[in-house]
Amino acid sequence: MIRTVRIEDAEAICAIYNPYVMETTVTFEAVPVSVEEMAKRIEVRLARHAWLVSVDETTGLINGYAYAGIWRERQAYRFTAEVTVYVAPNFQGNGIGKALYKALIEVMKAKGYNALVAGIALPNEKSVGVHEAVGFEKVAHFQNVGFKFDKWLDIGFWELQLNR
Template sequence: MTSPTIRPATRADAPAVAGIYNPYIEQTTISFEEVPVTADDMARRIDDVNNAGLPWLVLEADGRVRGYAYATKWRVRPAYRHSVETSVYLEGGAQGQGWGGALYRALIELLRAKGIHLAIGGIALPNERSVALHEAVGFAKAAHFSEVGFKRNRWIDVGYWQLKL
């Protein structure tokens, strides 16, 4: 196994990123999306993040994309411009190798360099792995919404973790 590298995402990464993300849509309540995304959808999302001046990173190991992390605007109103929502996804079986933490630390570093004040991570609960990842890189729980989403025939809570940069 080669050492992982982290780099900015490009449109060419969209098929791999969609391939990582779609099982979360189809098989879990981690994502609140319900319809798988196409590579074209994902390419547009990568472009939107890049055009907003925010980072989208991919982690490569063994010659392929194994995970990704990105930040989006928290809300559209101007006073929120110093806050972002963050996301990290790894392909199935890639957890437990420290790659999520590596992606998150790289993302946080870029956000700090851009002068972002607050990073917010939303987590569909329960999700012990995601909670542990967020807390390992310094996030603290800030909010808990009960039964805010409905997917796979059940109500789902969402917690928000925040990190002041």
């Protein structure tokens, strides 16, 4: 089941996100996010964009989430949003990421957005696969722009035009 996030989901979202922060280069954040900070992030993104969660129908637990936020601050970018998706490791490979993105794409279309942009730390075949499966196309590759776990990391950008 996919639904709009609630502020009280912040703790469950931290439980999914923080292992990515501490154990992977999927995110360039390096410090775990507190529940209070995550609640603020949810509030900010819901004010103008969107944030969805996937809830396991058997357990009632959140097993993934996707959200949209500001791509760039300038006025001309107001119809473009940056998106991301995270799925709990034990639920990966079940189509949750794709389902979340498909739902998020529809919400963003309904809100009048024209384009979505996603940054992917590379290499990351799973994330590239999810993005391309829902229509994103690679448009940029930046080398050695992130530094985490004592190594330089590349990032690629994928774009989805919503009004084609």
